[in-house]
Each structure stands twice: as C-alpha cells, then as structure tokens.
Amino acid sequence: MTDTKTKIAAGLEQAFAARGFAEPSVEDLRDAAGVSLRTLYKYTPSRADMVLAALEHRHERYLSHLFNDLPKAQEAVLDVLFERVGAWMATETSHGCLFHGAVAADPGSEGLRALLARHKAEVARRAAAATGLAGREIDLLLILEGLTQAWSLHRDTAVTSAKRLGHGLRMNSAA
Known part of the structure; x- marks a missing residue:
C-alpha cells in the first residue's frame, strides 16, 4: 500500500x-x-x-x-490470543466486530460478505496453526467470536471464560 x-x-x-x-x-x-x-x-x-x-x-x-510475537510454547498461545482479543476490544472497539457491522449495514454486498468470510477464515486458520489445534478452526473461531461479542458486557470475565473454553478444547483434542 x-x-x-x-x-x-x-x-x-x-x-x-x-x-x-x-x-x-x-x-x-x-x-x-x-x-x-x-x-x-x-x-x-x-x-x-x-x-x-x-x-x-x-x-x-x-x-x-x-x-x-506469540510465545513459542503452543500451550501458552491460547491464553495470549484471548488476552489480545480483550485488549483489542478495550482499545479499538467495545461494541463488536466491525466486519459484522459492515455486513449488517449493507447485507446485500457480496464484496463485504466475501471480505468477512476471508477475514474470519484467516483468523481461524492462523489461530489453529499457532496453537497446534489444526482441524479445530471452527471451534477456535466460535470461542474468539463469542469473546468478541461478550466482551462489551463481561470484559475480563469474558476473557477468563474464553481461556477456560480454550483449555477444554486443547484437552479434548489431546484425548
């Protein structure tokens, strides 16, 4: 650019x-x-x-x-990702995802829908790769999206809950 x-x-x-x-x-x-x-x-x-x-x-x-600059240990990455989402929400937007907001404002826009899908897919793919949870992209995306939506109401408690869900996902994946 x-x-x-x-x-x-x-x-x-x-x-x-x-x-x-x-x-x-x-x-x-x-x-x-x-x-x-x-x-x-x-x-x-x-x-x-x-x-x-x-x-x-x-x-x-x-x-x-x-x-x-994520930690090298994949076990630590989940917590860092959730903390970073909370920090993003605190400093960048406290009322939800801007991508979803754009689609809601213009639901007929194929370009916006494609960008939303690409954005979410890349976040999920990179989160799965960084955490060693390949194949669990949708699970991770659901936790990240839930955190984004719940943050405005629950703030740090939402981050703590996301961490708990992430640890459960990791344990479930290891079994």
Whole structure:
C-alpha cells in the first residue's frame, strides 16, 4: 500500500469504527482521511470502496495485533490470543466486530460478505496453526467470536471464560 492509500484507509477505519457506516458524511470521511475530496475519490471512488479499504486496513492490523510475537510454547498461545482479543476490544472497539457491522449495514454486498468470510477464515486458520489445534478452526473461531461479542458486557470475565473454553478444547483434542 502507498503511504497515501494507507493514510486514507487508516482514517476511514477510525471514522467507521467510531461512528458506524451510515452516519459519517463524505466530508467527515475526507476529514478523517486527512486528504482532499479529490484524493479521497482517487483512491476510493465510492463509499463502498471506502468501507472495503477501511476493513482491509483493519484486517491487517487485527492479524498483526493477534499473531505477531506469540510465545513459542503452543500451550501458552491460547491464553495470549484471548488476552489480545480483550485488549483489542478495550482499545479499538467495545461494541463488536466491525466486519459484522459492515455486513449488517449493507447485507446485500457480496464484496463485504466475501471480505468477512476471508477475514474470519484467516483468523481461524492462523489461530489453529499457532496453537497446534489444526482441524479445530471452527471451534477456535466460535470461542474468539463469542469473546468478541461478550466482551462489551463481561470484559475480563469474558476473557477468563474464553481461556477456560480454550483449555477444554486443547484437552479434548489431546484425548
């Protein structure tokens, strides 16, 4: 990504995360991106392109947040992943998954549905590989998604519960 494209995507991501997908005007999005309207439209010619750019940026940041510098011991990785999801929720969004929010705002968008599916599949695949739980991607995804949705109500207790479920999954997989 070029510096300008990254700057635009980062600003759009923050605007949509803070205000949802319907509320910000194009002028608000331009201001959030920190570029002229002409430059905004050069890189993202439509509102749909703006949403996709924001979510692609979010996808990369989320993967980095979760999976960079994980412990070497696979047994420790589960707890770290769940703690990182809790930290993400505390600092990035306390009201659920931005990808699901985008699809809810535009349920007919095949592009958004495809991005949501790709994002969740990659998170699940990488979590399974990092934890040594290959073949349990859907189980891990359900725990991660449950944590994301429950965090706004239960915060640290949700993280603790996710850890307990993860340990149960590991024990069940070893048997």
